[in-house]
Amino acid sequence: MDALLLTWPAIAVQLLVAVLTLLAWRRYLSPLANVPGPFAASFSRWWHIRHILIGDQNLQLVKLHEKHGHFVRIAHNEVSVSHPDGIKQILLQPLWKAKWYELLQLPDYRYKPPMATLDPKKKVERSRNLASGYTLSNVIKSEDAISRTIEMLLDWMNEYAEKSEPMHLDKFFTYTAFDIVGEVVFSKKFGFLQEGEDIGNSIANSLALNAYAAVGGFLQPWNLIVANPLVTWLRIMPMGHLFDTTMKAIGERVRNQDARFDLLAHWFKMLAQHPERMKLRDIHAQATTSVGAGADTVSCGLQSFIYHMLHHPTAWDRVRAEIDAARRDRGLCSDRVVAFEHAQQLPYLQACIKEALRIFGPVPMGLPRVAPKGGLTIGDYTFPAGTILSINPWAVHHSKEIWGPDASEFNPDRWLSDSAAALDKYWIPFGAGYNSCPGQNIAKMELSKILATLVRDYDIRQVNKDQQWKYKAYFTVVPHSWPCYIEKRKDQASF
Numbered sequence: 042m043d044a045l046l047l048t049w050p051a052i053a054v055q056l057l058v059a060v061l062t063l064l065a066w067r068r069y070l071s072p073l074a075n076v077p078g079p080f081a082a083s084f085s086r087w088w089h090i091r092h093i094l095i096g097d098q099n100l101q102l103v104k105l106h107e108k109h110g111h112f113v114r115i116a117h118n119e120v121s122v123s124h125p126d127g128i129k130q131i132l133l134q135p136l137w138k139a140k141w142y143e144l145l146q147l148p149d150y151r152y153k154p155p156m157a158t159l160d161p162k163k164k165v166e167r168s169r170n171l172a173s174g175y176t177l178s179n180v181i182k183s184e185d186a187i188s189r190t191i192e193m194l195l196d197w198m199n200e201y202a203e204k205s206e207p208m209h210l211d212k213f214f215t216y217t218a219f220d221i222v223g224e225v226v227f228s229k230k231f232g233f234l235q236e237g238e239d240i241g242n243s244i245a246n247s248l249a250l251n252a253y254a255a256v257g258g259f260l261q262p263w264n265l266i267v268a269n270p271l272v273t274w275l276r277i278m279p280m281g282h283l284f285d286t287t288m289k290a291i292g293e294r295v296r297n298q299d300a301r302f303d304l305l306a307h308w309f310k311m312l313a314q315h316p317e318r319m320k321l322r323d324i325h326a327q328a329t330t331s332v333g334a335g336a337d338t339v340s341c342g343l344q345s346f347i348y349h350m351l352h353h354p355t356a357w358d359r360v361r362a363e364i365d366a367a368r369r370d371r372g373l374c375s376d377r378v379v380a381f382e383h384a385q386q387l388p389y390l391q392a393c394i395k396e397a398l399r400i401f402g403p404v405p406m407g408l409p410r411v412a413p414k415g416g417l418t419i420g421d422y423t424f425p426a427g428t429i430l431s432i433n434p435w436a437v438h439h440s441k442e443i444w445g446p447d448a449s450e451f452n453p454d455r456w457l458s459d460s461a462a463a464l465d466k467y468w469i470p471f472g473a474g475y476n477s478c479p480g481q482n483i484a485k486m487e488l489s490k491i492l493a494t495l496v497r498d499y500d501i502r503q504v505n506k507d508q509q510w511k512y513k514a515y516f517t518v519v520p521h522s523w524p525c526y527i528e529k530r531k532d533q534a535s536f
Contacts, residue, residue: 064085065084068080088116103435103436106121111123125440131417134474135475137410171307184486194216208527215519216244221487222336227305228294228299247336248515251337252515339488350393357496360496379494390489390492400449402434434472443467502526503526
């Protein structure tokens, strides 16, 4: 026994030496050793995780790229890339996604949506089974239901205007986005706008899931422990609540004889036609992903537009004038909720929406891919096979090299200049390539209809015009805490 005990100090020393050797190799001998970045990031993932949990990873990456240039090492095996060729070389190529994406198997590994599929070929196959419902021609079929949901938001705005009470647009935009997801996917709203509150703390729970999703994918052993059928059954993790909400909605949808041919109908039709290439769990997985990701991103876009336009009142006036001219001269934009087709014909409105998504986009995380066999060359740097290379939308969207010296300023006119077409390839709020957001047509419709209507019909001002909003950049960015006064437009012209 004494001999056995004497070995423990030796074992401890050997383990310490092994760990220090590994850390030293990562810092000084790794093929990525000469890539600049934070010291702690050169030998571990914890620098990145720390700033995710602080909620400022987006701002940190913008600063680091401004300081170090195109390539920044943010972990021992990951490099953030802002090189102008990065999108083409990384996102537009059929590269494997990093294992971080497996976290998006919600609530556990049995449910694998296309977004959580690492192999690009398998991802494309899974997407093919679900893609028909997301086409613009099919999304437009839900426009009347979307408009009726938006009318409920307008009713709340009218109520706050009549009472002259501050309105928390961040909450009501999120309620609206969730209810529209319900309509588009399940032909039924979740009920947030009807109640005017967070039913069952569902949205508060989604914030916890937002934080977990951002870091869980980097903690693979822990993720395997919590993302399994037993934990799903126990309902003790935030993704369990999301899954329950989705499954309840699916059950009600199946019993709804008056449902439209919604997204769920498209998917069930595909399942019936091709049972050999998809399963019922594929539908459950995609529906859960749609509910979890669809609302926060739209809420961020709505808030970014209003917030930045309030700080640039000339832009607000220009959009309103554009809408008034469209009503007067072409008979457009006359319904209570502006039609999507009409909103698309308002170039300055669309420029402001694009600029809002550029300057403050909903995705603060990098979009990581794995360098293929033989490595990957970007600019004058070749990264060895297996290196994780990520494109961070915030870093790209704030690059002065791409957008000019005013990259950090809200300037919608950049989208009306001669260089606008060239800039489009660097605008990636919905990602790019084979893993771009499938629901972007839905998001663009929501943003266009809601924002055109609000600018046309309301005057909005912050309770404290100097107050900056608050947010945490976890998996998505959802601002909050900037209450506003709502007034019905007084000079509403008759056309």
